[in-house]
Amino acid sequence: SSGVFELKLQEFVNKKGLLGNRNCCRGGAGPPPCACRTFFRVCLKHYQASVSPEPPCTYGSAVTPVLGVDSFSLPDGGGADSAFSNPIRFPFGFTWPGTFSLIIEALHTDSPDDLATENPERLISRLATQRHLTVGEEWSQDLHSSGRTDLKYSYRFVCDEHYYGEGCSVFCRPRDDAFGHFTCGERGEKVCNPGWKGPYCTEPICLPGCDEQHGFCDKPGECKCRVGWQGRYCDECIRYPGCLHGTCQQPWQCNCQEGWGGLFCNQDLNYCTHHKPCKNGATCTNTGQGSYTCSCRPGYTGATCELGIDECDPSPCKNGGSCTDLENSYSCTCPPGFYGKICELSAMTCADGPCFNGGRCSDSPDGGYSCRCPVGYSGFNCEKKIDYCSxxxxxxxxxxxxxxxxxxxxxxxxxxxxxxxxxVDDCASSPCANGGTCRDGVNDFSCTCPPGYTGRNCSAPVSRCEHAPCHNGATCHQRGHGYVCECARSYGGPNCQFLLPELPPGPAVVDLTEKLEGQGGPFPWENLYFQ
The missing domain is CATH 2.10.25.10 (Laminin)
Structure with a gap:
């Protein structure tokens, strides 16, 4: 068994700060305020009708560090001192008896390092009780009052991991290995994983339908056959090696089916019935030991009468007659002008006009006629039109x-x-201008233009104004392979990059204006540059 008794100290109230002998915790009988530096001694022992605070503490004991002064509350996990763990735990290595006696003493110390519990002068209050307690996660709450002090606490007994039951005496640890495949229930019972069974869940559940005597499994859902058996469910016996047409009720038998014989049931006693080898209505006769003969109907041949005799193979029909194969015979369909079994007799001459579509007729010396067909027609009587587009x-x-x-x-x-x-060569007409190179395509062409030209036919010169060579708000004009800048007022130079000096108006300027504009003006003053 394995479990733990847990005691949780929650609140201690000592409003006046007095010891059990009613003295002030500072020593002597001086007036308040008093300050009781409080620590606790806990003793857990077996059930006693009259609880004795004296040792031995048969289930365990513990002394806490100083947890507070006079009145204080203790949170879960610990108190003011990090060395204190709340709740206080008393491990059990044996079955929980269900009853206990508990002694809790509140003591005062002048120094946190002095936690001796033997001096009765240090006692603030003592709790001594006995209880019945069942195993469970729920906490039992209790409050002890001594008149001057109150102690609120709670307790429970819980099983350690993998232990269950009323006394934590049932051990169950989930596992999934060669020693078991199970989880644990609420009472510690083993709950087998899917596909396993048995007291310790070590027996795999085989494939449903697997034969219990002739099959087994090493893991769930499989069905492995014992020697001499086969099949999905191991319910089929294995026949004698080499057995062809036999069965078995037990392994290694070869019981021949009807019509078969021999050690391996491989001798067909009725081959004709079992295989029906003869074709096309032939008659089959058994000759023993798997042999047979076929009697063929007229018009067929071969070992199984599988071959039809083609009576038309030697082309018996004459004068363009078509042959139809019949059973052990043939018939000829004669063209116009011929008759007889093999179309050997002529029925007409050129006088009867047998040639169609303008064919030219010639009488044969041996009787009959022949047609010479015009272009575009064929056939014995030129009756077939030739399709030249076919x-x-x-x-x-x-x-x-x-x-x-x-x-x-x-x-x-x-x-x-x-x-x-x-x-078609689309470049034959030299569509590319200005020395462009032409490349032929399918009903199309493309031009690679020399520098200075662009467009589909290289006919458009590249604009010299494209890169904005004119400055200071000037307007660019294309002129052949060059450009001219129309400058804004007060600017000059080829690219209008110079600011012109301001000149006072005078006769010279006026005369120059009249002279220049009289030459077919207006004159581009913006391009005039004074030095």
Missing amino acids: SSPCSNGAKCVDLGDAYLCRCQAGFSGRHCDDN
Whole structure:
């Protein structure tokens, strides 16, 4: 067993700060205020009808550090001193008996380092009680009053991890290994993981349907067969090695099926019935030990009569007659003008006009006639029109037009030639101007322009004004392969980059204006530069 008794000190009240002998905690009987530096001695022992505070503390004892002065509360986890752990724990290595006696003494010390408990002069108050207590997570609350002091505390007994039951005597630790596959229930019972069974959950649950005698498993959901058995559920016996047409009720048997014989049941006693080897209505006869013979119907041959005799194979029909294979015979369908079993007899002459579509007729010396067909027709009587477009002679998506005795290819744009397989040279007309280089495409071309020109045909000169060469608000004008800057007032120079000096108006300026503008002006004063 393994568990722990836990005692939680919650609140201590000593309003007057007096010892148990009613003296002030500062020593002597002087007047208040008093200051009781309080620590506690806890003694846990077996159940006693009359609780004795004297040792031995059979279940354990503990002395706390100084936890406060006079009245104070203690939070969960600890008090003012970090060495104190709240609740106080008393481990049990044996079954919890369900009853106990508890002594709690509140003591005063003048020095935190002096925690001796033997001096009765230090006693502030003493609690001595006995209780019945069941194992559980819930805390039992209690309040002890001695007239001058109050102590509020709570206690419980809980099992250590993996221990369960009323006395924490049931051990259960979840595991998933060769020694068990289980978790633990509320009372410590083993709860098998899915796929396992048995007292310790060590027995795997095999595939449902697995034969209990002939199958087994090492892990859940599988079905491994014992020697001599097979199948998904290990319920099929393994036949004698080499057994072909036999069965078994126990391993290594070979009980032949009806119509089979021999040690391996491989001798077919009724091959004709089992295999029906003869084709096309032939008659099958068993000859023993898996042999047979086939009696073929007329018109068929071969070991199983699988081959039909083609009576038309030697081409018996004459004068263009078509042959139809019959059972052990044939028939000829004669063209116009012939008859007989093999179309050997002529029914007409050229006088009867047997040739169609303008064919020229010639009588044969041996009887009959022959037709010479015009261009575009064929057949014995020139009755078949030749389709010249059937061979798809046109290329590159061109459309074929049948002309009767010939054909015509209508080419897609960009192609030429009789079969539209020539790409038209779109650069032949020299579409690129100003020395541009032409590249031919399919019904298209592209130009690589020399410096100074642009556009699809390199016909547009690159604008010299494109990079804004004129300054100070001047306007740029394209002039051939160059440019001219129209300057704003008071600026001059090729690019209008100079500020002109202001000149007073005078006769010279007026005369110059009249002279320059009289030459077909107005004169571009903005470009005039004075030095």
